[in-house]
Amino acid sequence: MSNLKKLSRASVVRLELYLEVLEQMQKEGRTHVTSAEIGEYAGLAPVKIRQDLFGLGTDGKPRVGYDVSDLAQLIRNAFDMDRAKSACLVGFGNLGRALAGSNIWSKAGFRLAAVFDRDPNVIGLEALEDVQVKSINEIFGVIKSEEIETGIITVPASAAQDTANHLVNAGVRSIWNFAPIKISAPENIVVENQSLAWGLITLSYRMKLAM
């Protein structure tokens, strides 16, 4: 593990935002970027950005700024994005289908290795190429054999805690929970609750500002 000290949630969000700018710039063929340019995109003072990046162990050059690909790689390393990780998804409803079919996995170094559901009409469907929906009863064996570290919960709120318990018992280290309910898990399990409502709240705020 690196000597990186624990970042606050706010710092993590800022670094994700910087990475987004950097990846956009890589696509555009840019080689260097200044803290002022990142700041314009992220809505933050350049001095804050320099602080954050100094904390990661890097410093921009006067006038030239930061090397875009070096900086992107530094953030990717800090977030362990290039380590190959396996995940499974529980709940192949609308949200599960949308996530399974999305391009988010490889971006963060994840492979969606298994999908589970308890509905007999859904079990056996092709979730991805080479990934068929399995019965939730198989979760224990599959998590072991596929060395799955992360479980994604996309079941209704009423089934979320049970699902979390299954995942924990089967040995995952982390849970990404989309069910609109707070789930309990042992302290050593990383639980990330995804709040889709936040995007709407941010929109509401920015519309007020723009009035």
Added chain:
Amino acid sequence: MSNLKKLSRASVVRLELYLEVLEQMQKEGRTHVTSAEIGEYAGLAPVKIRQDLFGLGTDGKPRVGYDVSDLAQLIRNAFDMDRAKSACLVGFGNLGRALAGSNIWSKAGFRLAAVFDRDPNVIGLEALEDVQVKSINEIFGVIKSEEIETGIITVPASAAQDTANHLVNAGVRSIWNFAPIKISAPENIVVENQSLAWGLITLSYRMKLAM
């Protein structure tokens, strides 16, 4: 419009996090909360939280802390969450269906007033009680008649820019874009890009920390 100065994106995220804690505490019947308690949940120093809340115009009382419902209301007002706003969704695929059926709308003061798609097999489906999926060709009239301010884009990346253009021409003031592509819109339109990948990246980082 209030005298609230423009918050950075990072401050907005922090305030959303505080609101989440406060709403959880309201459910539990708590009346007061200290900055230390909010800090523990949010992973931030209490002094930072007091700064943020002082910026909203409030101060905790020594030992007692903040009034939970007053503080929640202050944040709701700052984000204009209690003003009734109408939204429409374009693209009734898996993600559109998941969002339409979720409980995020009323939380932020939104009503999902219309859903559009271009697939004849999808047009006419019941998206919500009293909301049937309409043809994208009706978007202009419906946005006017329903006084829709916000459009949510859940179409594939290849159709996202066209959809954004339709929404802008029909008169929305803001766009919540789920397509994994940067869309262009006039400067006066608020565009919020939703990155689902961020949750996975945060998870990856927190798993590394926990190793």
